[in-house]
Amino acid sequence: MSTLLKYTLRIADNSLILGQRMAEWCSKGPTLEEDIAMSNIALDLFGQANGFLEYASKIDGQKTADDLAFKRDASNFYNFCLVEVENGHFGNTMIRSLLFDTFYLLFYKELSKSQDENLSALAFKSLKEIKYHFRHSQNWIIRLGDGTKESNKKVQESLNNLWKYTDEFFEIDNVDQIMIDQKIGVNTSLLKKEWTEIIESTINEAKLIKPSTIKMITGGRDGKHSNKLSSLLKEMQYLPRKYPNAKW
Amino acid sequence: MSEKLFQEKIDSEKKIEPKDWMPEKYRQHLIRQISQHAHSEIIGMQPEGQWINRAPSLRAKMILLAKVQDEAGHGLYLYSACETLGISRKELINQLHEERAKYSSIFNYPTLNWADMGAIGWLVDGAAIVNQVSLQRTSYGPYSRGMIKICKEESFHQRQGYEIMAEMANGTKEQKAMAQDALNRFWWPSIMMFGPHDADSPRTGNAMKWKIKRQTNDELRQSFIDKTVPQAQVIGLTIPDPDLKWNEQRGHYDFGEIDWKEFWNVVNGNGPCNKERLDHHKRAHNEGRWVREAAKVYAEKNKLN
Numbered sequence: 001m002s003t004l005l006k007y008t009l010r011i012a013d014n015s016l017i018l019g020q021r022m023a024e025w026c027s028k029g030p031t032l033e034e035d036i037a038m039s040n041i042a043l044d045l046f047g048q049a050n051g052f053l054e055y056a057s058k059i060d061g062q063k064t065a066d067d068l069a070f071k072r073d074a075s076n077f078y079n080f081c082l083v084e085v086e087n088g089h090f091g092n093t094m095i096r097s098l099l100f101d102t103f104y105l106l107f108y109k110e111l112s113k114s115q116d117e118n119l120s121a122l123a124f125k126s127l128k129e130i131k132y133h134f135r136h137s138q139n140w141i142i143r144l145g146d147g148t149k150e151s152n153k154k155v156q157e158s159l160n161n162l163w164k165y166t167d168e169f170f171e172i173d174n175v176d177q178i179m180i181d182q183k184i185g186v187n188t189s190l191l192k193k194e195w196t197e198i199i200e201s202t203i204n205e206a207k208l209i210k211p212s213t214i215k216m217i218t219g220g221r222d223g224k225h226s227n228k229l230s231s232l233l234k235e236m237q238y239l240p241r242k243y244p245n246a247k248w
Numbered sequence: 249m250s251e252k253l254f255q256e257k258i259d260s261e262k263k264i265e266p267k268d269w270m271p272e273k274y275r276q277h278l279i280r281q282i283s284q285h286a287h288s289e290i291i292g293m294q295p296e297g298q299w300i301n302r303a304p305s306l307r308a309k310m311i312l313l314a315k316v317q318d319e320a321g322h323g324l325y326l327y328s329a330c331e332t333l334g335i336s337r338k339e340l341i342n343q344l345h346e347e348r349a350k351y352s353s354i355f356n357y358p359t360l361n362w363a364d365m366g367a368i369g370w371l372v373d374g375a376a377i378v379n380q381v382s383l384q385r386t387s388y389g390p391y392s393r394g395m396i397k398i399c400k401e402e403s404f405h406q407r408q409g410y411e412i413m414a415e416m417a418n419g420t421k422e423q424k425a426m427a428q429d430a431l432n433r434f435w436w437p438s439i440m441m442f443g444p445h446d447a448d449s450p451r452t453g454n455a456m457k458w459k460i461k462r463q464t465n466d467e468l469r470q471s472f473i474d475k476t477v478p479q480a481q482v483i484g485l486t487i488p489d490p491d492l493k494w495n496e497q498r499g500h501y502d503f504g505e506i507d508w509k510e511f512w513n514v515v516n517g518n519g520p521c522n523k524e525r526l527d528h529h530k531r532a533h534n535e536g537r538w539v540r541e542a543a544k545v546y547a548e549k550n551k552l553n
Contacts, residue, residue: 023300
């Protein structure tokens, strides 16, 4: 697999898997307005996944975007471990979103300056959407953190639980290094400072406490996932795998 | 304004607005009808929502999610229209949970294969459009305006449903079998969506006089059948009604007798999914309570109210 393909799939897979999780909220939101908002976010994420997968398909030269989405096994998915985490309650979903959205806001900003025109255009388009996602998750965390005792406790627990997945955002491996050297990819290790500042100021305002450093979980970007991803993919890929000759 | 003036206004095709005088029975009729319509949009998200995560292509996934999201939006317009009649959304949801309000029985049937997404768009939204196009001219202003907005989106829903059906009817052997199976299961419940025969519909009289309804159940049903039969023929599917045939003299399709026992059975709560749908809605509502409370407390603390 070419370095550019793997780099592109990593981005596409984050959007696809998180989109799938957000879509699970459909008809289950705490209010009707919120149901609509979460469907909207899921739609944006699927749109982004589609764009990056179309580009990946072009690089690949053989597989279509749908093949890449529906016919790969979990070990060939390269998303962050964070995005495959199950939704849990609404506050848990919003913590997951806040951690991810804050990072992606910074990531897309940098990727939109990529020397690769396709990636830069896709990032530029996605940046507009992620700004709104970030505002949405940030506002909710402030409301829930500074809401009732119960809501504060719930989101604090989620924050503590999900914190261990955040180091993966800033890891740099060979793939990243090659892409950075070619001025295609983003040096995410440089984003950690700003990410931490935004998260810290948000959790302060939300009257939450920053979790202490714990053992971090990474590996998603190399295809090492929890069994939650296999269950997610089993459902998502069920029809195209069962009827491989059918067109839908 | 007296009832006489009210009726004159209706007869001269003027819209009734929220602050206008209206007979209590008119208000009650509207609350019942609009809330039933709103609840149908919301409960209707479930049978399709279950397939978003199993949609077989990225395109199909995005279209289906957008469609279900539209339904949530329609529910929102309709709850708002209903609130102009002096009832809160909270009370409307209570009525749904306590089974004092109904929603369309069609959503008490399960969705068993992907072709059901086609059948729902084509037949269920198709039937809904026939009804809603007619309701664009309803006498209550907010309801009429809501319908105009909703109709624009519904016609897109029906097209996407028909597209799924056409694709599957022309696909592999298994796909064609799924498409026919979906049509077999959804045909009769779809034509039941228009409600009982006019002779057995006690509220039709007032609803027509007040121009809440502009066409009767039987008129709307006939118009749906006349429109849909040729569409099934084009894609090579068979409508599961042996008595269905074109009547040259009437200029309409004749069709078989509806199983009214089945209809009332499902209306009265004994359909395959009545309990499941309502339980799902209650569960989501209860699980979201702490979120709504937190948002309210935060707003009060920060004087956002």
